[in-house]
Amino acid sequence: MMQDKQQFKSYFQIRRGLPNVTRKLVGTDPIVVAFIGGSITEGYGASEPDETSWRALTGSYLKGKYLQGTVCCINAGVGGTTSTFGAHRMTEHVLANGEIDLLFVEFSVNDGEDREESIRGMEGIVRQCRRLSPQADICFVYTAAAKNLSVDIPFNIAVHEEVASHYEVPSINMAAGIRQLIEEGEVQWEALAPDLVHPNDAGYAQYAVYVKAFLEEVLSDRVTDTISPLTMPAPLTIGNYEFGVMLDVGQVEQQNGFELTNEKPESLINWRYDLEHLYSDNPSAEFSFIAAGRSTGLLLLCGPDTGIFEYSLDGVTFHAVNLFDEWCLGAYRPIIAVFQLQADVASTRVTIRNTSQKDERSTGNGLRVLKLLSRIPEAISGVSIGLGVKFGIERF
Incomplete structure (x- = not known):
C-alpha cells in the first residue's frame, strides 16, 4: 500500500x-x-x-x-x-x-x-x-x-x-x-x-x-537530555478514575442468597481472568459493601439469563439496572455498571438486591458479580498494586 x-x-x-x-x-x-x-x-x-x-x-x-x-x-x-x-x-x-x-x-x-x-x-x-x-x-x-x-x-x-x-x-x-x-x-x-x-x-x-x-x-534519537522533567498537571476533571480499582467479591457484607462459585457459564466471551463470582437467581438475594470516594459499581457477567437488579447508596433510593442487550442472547460477557457519582465522602454503603423483574428477552433472573468497582483512598493508594491478581506475561 x-x-x-x-x-x-x-x-x-x-x-x-x-x-x-x-x-x-x-x-x-x-x-x-x-x-x-x-x-x-x-x-x-x-x-x-x-x-x-x-x-x-x-x-x-x-x-x-x-x-x-x-x-x-x-x-x-x-x-x-x-x-x-x-x-x-x-x-x-x-x-x-x-x-x-x-x-x-x-x-x-x-x-x-x-x-x-x-x-x-x-x-x-x-x-x-x-x-x-x-x-x-x-x-x-x-x-x-x-x-x-x-x-x-x-x-x-x-x-x-x-x-x-x-x-x-x-x-x-x-x-x-x-x-x-x-x-x-x-x-x-x-x-x-x-x-x-x-x-x-x-x-x-x-x-x-x-x-x-x-x-x-x-x-531513532537516543539523546534524551533535552527532555524536561515530567510533572503531573492538575486533572482535567476531579471525577476521573485515577484511584479506580476492582475489589474481590469476598469483600461483600450482609450477603444473603448468593453463592460463591468458579463455574464458567457456557458461551463465555471477552474474559480470560479469574472466574470466581457471586451468583444467584433468587429474586430476594442481596448483599452490601463499602465503597470509597466519588464512584462505585459492579463488574458482572451478563448473558441469556441475566435479570434486572437494584442498587442503593447508603440505603436511600433503590435504582433498577437492566443490562440485557442483544449480545446477551448468545453469550456471557463482562459488563460494568457504574453508579452515579457521589460527593467526596469517606465511604458509601452500597446495597445490591436481585429482583423478579427481567428483560422480556431474558430466560431468567440470574445475577453474576465478578468484581466490585471502587476507589482506593489517596492516603493508601501507594499499596494498591498489592491488590492485584496474577496474570500471564507473554514473552515474544
Missing part, C-alpha cells in the same frame, strides 16, 4: 516521545510493555492473536530492536470494554507485577458519546500509570471503525486527544492512515476488517506499519 514516511508523520503526535524506552534501549535491563484496550488490542479477528495482531507485531518489532535485552509484553485487552473499565483494571491487569516501561492505550472505538466519561477513563489510566509506574512512557493509539473513518476529526479521537495533549502523551492515529488509504483508492475497509471493526491479518499488519513508523521516529 503506497504510503510514504512523510505521510506517516501526519498520523503521529510525538509530544514528549518515549524517553524512558529510548534510554533503556542502550542498556540490557528488561523492558516491560503493556497493551490495554478492547478487542482490537486483544486481537479479535486475527488468525493468531498472539502472533498476527498489531499488539503481537509491535512486541516482535521491539524485540528485534532490542537484541541485547528482553522484551516482556502484557496483553490487557478485554473485548467490548471502555476506558472507564480500563482505568479500574489497571492495578490488576497491568501493574500487578510491578512497574512497566511502556503502555499502549486503545479505546477510541469502544468509548461512547459521553465526553466527560471518556475523559474520566482516559485521564484515570494516565494518572494511575504515572503515579504507580512513574517512569513509564504512555502512547495512545486510535483505531478504525465507521465512526472514526467518516469525519476529519472523529469525536472519540478528539476527546482522547484532549487528554493526550494535557499530559504530553504521544498518539498514533491509525484511523487517519486507513482513511487516507481508502480515499486514495488503495484499499476498501472491508478488505482489512470484514465486519468493519475488527481487522483481519492484513488489517492488523497495516496497523503495525503505523506503530513501527512511529517507533522508528521517536526511538
Whole structure:
C-alpha cells in the first residue's frame, strides 16, 4: 500500500516521545510493555492473536530492536470494554507485577458519546500509570471503525486527544492512515476488517506499519537530555478514575442468597481472568459493601439469563439496572455498571438486591458479580498494586 514516511508523520503526535524506552534501549535491563484496550488490542479477528495482531507485531518489532535485552509484553485487552473499565483494571491487569516501561492505550472505538466519561477513563489510566509506574512512557493509539473513518476529526479521537495533549502523551492515529488509504483508492475497509471493526491479518499488519513508523521516529534519537522533567498537571476533571480499582467479591457484607462459585457459564466471551463470582437467581438475594470516594459499581457477567437488579447508596433510593442487550442472547460477557457519582465522602454503603423483574428477552433472573468497582483512598493508594491478581506475561 503506497504510503510514504512523510505521510506517516501526519498520523503521529510525538509530544514528549518515549524517553524512558529510548534510554533503556542502550542498556540490557528488561523492558516491560503493556497493551490495554478492547478487542482490537486483544486481537479479535486475527488468525493468531498472539502472533498476527498489531499488539503481537509491535512486541516482535521491539524485540528485534532490542537484541541485547528482553522484551516482556502484557496483553490487557478485554473485548467490548471502555476506558472507564480500563482505568479500574489497571492495578490488576497491568501493574500487578510491578512497574512497566511502556503502555499502549486503545479505546477510541469502544468509548461512547459521553465526553466527560471518556475523559474520566482516559485521564484515570494516565494518572494511575504515572503515579504507580512513574517512569513509564504512555502512547495512545486510535483505531478504525465507521465512526472514526467518516469525519476529519472523529469525536472519540478528539476527546482522547484532549487528554493526550494535557499530559504530553504521544498518539498514533491509525484511523487517519486507513482513511487516507481508502480515499486514495488503495484499499476498501472491508478488505482489512470484514465486519468493519475488527481487522483481519492484513488489517492488523497495516496497523503495525503505523506503530513501527512511529517507533522508528521517536526511538531513532537516543539523546534524551533535552527532555524536561515530567510533572503531573492538575486533572482535567476531579471525577476521573485515577484511584479506580476492582475489589474481590469476598469483600461483600450482609450477603444473603448468593453463592460463591468458579463455574464458567457456557458461551463465555471477552474474559480470560479469574472466574470466581457471586451468583444467584433468587429474586430476594442481596448483599452490601463499602465503597470509597466519588464512584462505585459492579463488574458482572451478563448473558441469556441475566435479570434486572437494584442498587442503593447508603440505603436511600433503590435504582433498577437492566443490562440485557442483544449480545446477551448468545453469550456471557463482562459488563460494568457504574453508579452515579457521589460527593467526596469517606465511604458509601452500597446495597445490591436481585429482583423478579427481567428483560422480556431474558430466560431468567440470574445475577453474576465478578468484581466490585471502587476507589482506593489517596492516603493508601501507594499499596494498591498489592491488590492485584496474577496474570500471564507473554514473552515474544
